[in-house]
Amino acid sequence: MIEVTSLTKVYSSAASTVTAVDDVSLRIDSGQIFGILGRSGAGKTTLMRCLTALERPTSGTVTIGELELTSLSGAELRRVRHTMGMIFQHFNLLASRTAAANVAFPLEVQGVPAAERKQRVAELLDLVGLSDRAGNYPAQLSGGQKQRVGIARALAAHPQVLFCDEATSALDPATTEQILDLIAEINRRTGVTVVLITHESEVVRRICSGAALMENGRIVEQGALLELLTAPRSRLADILLPVGEPANLGAESSVVLSFAQGHAQEPVISGLTRRFGVDVSILGGAVELIAGRKVGRLRVVISHPTGAFDRAGVDAYLAEHEVSVQA
Numbered sequence: 001m002i003e004v005t006s007l008t009k010v011y012s013s014a015a016s017t018v019t020a021v022d023d024v025s026l027r028i029d030s031g032q033i034f035g036i037l038g039r040s041g042a043g044k045t046t047l048m049r050c051l052t053a054l055e056r057p058t059s060g061t062v063t064i065g066e067l068e069l070t071s072l073s074g075a076e077l078r079r080v081r082h083t084m085g086m087i088f089q090h091f092n093l094l095a096s097r098t099a100a101a102n103v104a105f106p107l108e109v110q111g112v113p114a115a116e117r118k119q120r121v122a123e124l125l126d127l128v129g130l131s132d133r134a135g136n137y138p139a140q141l142s143g144g145q146k147q148r149v150g151i152a153r154a155l156a157a158h159p160q161v162l163f164c165d166e167a168t169s170a171l172d173p174a175t176t177e178q179i180l181d182l183i184a185e186i187n188r189r190t191g192v193t194v195v196l197i198t199h200e201s202e203v204v205r206r207i208c209s210g211a212a213l214m215e216n217g218r219i220v221e222q223g224a225l226l227e228l229l230t231a232p233r234s235r236l237a238d239i240l241l242p243v244g245e246p247a248n249l250g251a252e253s254s255v256v257l258s259f260a261q262g263h264a265q266e267p268v269i270s271g272l273t274r275r276f277g278v279d280v281s282i283l284g285g286a287v288e289l290i291a292g293r294k295v296g297r298l299r300v301v302i303s304h305p306t307g308a309f310d311r312a313g314v315d316a317y318l319a320e321h322e323v324s325v326q327a
């Protein structure tokens with residue numbers, strides 16, 4: 001488990017003081033794929049640098065497993081860093097080394113014997129589907145292939161956590177999907193905890209089981225993704241499953257219906273119209289398959305030709321079908 005408590009990082013210079021991370025507390029369970037979503041400048045990179053011990057926080061603590069990073073000496077931190085897997089937006093491969101030699105690099109630093117190294121590199125290249133490119137140099141690989149090498153290198157030392165810093169931001173949409181699916185498969189196969197920071201909502205929608213939203217150095221929402229997406233007034237839900245602005249239609253105001261239970265929504269809505277004689281106008285919505293479930297939000301206006309309907313009955317019917325209603 002990763003636990004961050006009241007973490008603050010302030011950059012001070014003669015000219016200015018910037019609070020890049022502002023009193024952040026986070027809890028990430030082992031085995032999760034946890035996404036931290038935020039716009040440019042929100043403080044994601046700084047938070048990640050504190051989580052990976054590349055930066056010492058101004059105050060607060062970071063605990064990974066049993067280790068409280070903030071209490072370690074410089075030498076201890078350098079050792080711990082070798083047990084962390086990291087992948088980056090621009091891959092950070094060594095241009096003068098082949099794919100295999102890039103993957104071998106952290107093992108060489110750790111003094112792993114040559115025969116063992118060779119076997120581990122072969123296993124890792126196989127895991128990321130690049131066995132046939134072992135002898136290629138980075139310049140001879142596509143962006144997606146380079147990131148596969150990056151992932152293999154990051155996993156070389158059997159890390160407890162794989163940290164991904166905007167890992168797909170330099171890739172096209174199709175390659176992004178392939179790399180995200182690979183990360184999800186590695187998480188399933190090895191159980192490694194994955195923490196990723198991103199400004200792309202697709203990354204969180206596609207593979208995360210937990211998520212946090214970061215704004216101006218602060219975490220404004222965090223938790224299990226499915227719960228956040230159906231929570232009332234969730235900002236993350238508005239970003240990941242946008243439904244458009246509130247609107248009025250005649251006398252009635254729009255409401256947002258949220259569901260995450262795999263009920264087919266068409267029957268629920270047609271059931272509503274049949275049973276209560278209401279009209280349901282869909283003004284906007286998004287439905288996605290998340291963690292194998294159909295999760296959605298619809299902005300609708302529910303009305304009745306006579307102007308009045310059994311609102312309590314409608315609410316009870318929706319609740320019965322595990323659809324939540326927000327004004």
Ligand SMILES: Nc1ncnc2c1ncn2[C@@H]1O[C@H](COP(=O)(O)OP(=O)(O)OP(=O)(O)O)[C@@H](O)[C@H]1O
Pocket residue numbers: 011018019020038039040041042043044045046047199
């Ligand atoms: N070394 C530094 N010295 C001074 N200010 C910094 C430093 N690093 C980051 N900052 C400031 O901290 C704030 C957060 O930056 P950070 O890079 O963590 O955000 P981010 O969410 O990762 O954005 P991006 O995705 O654009 O990298 C910004 O205002 C940035 O200018």
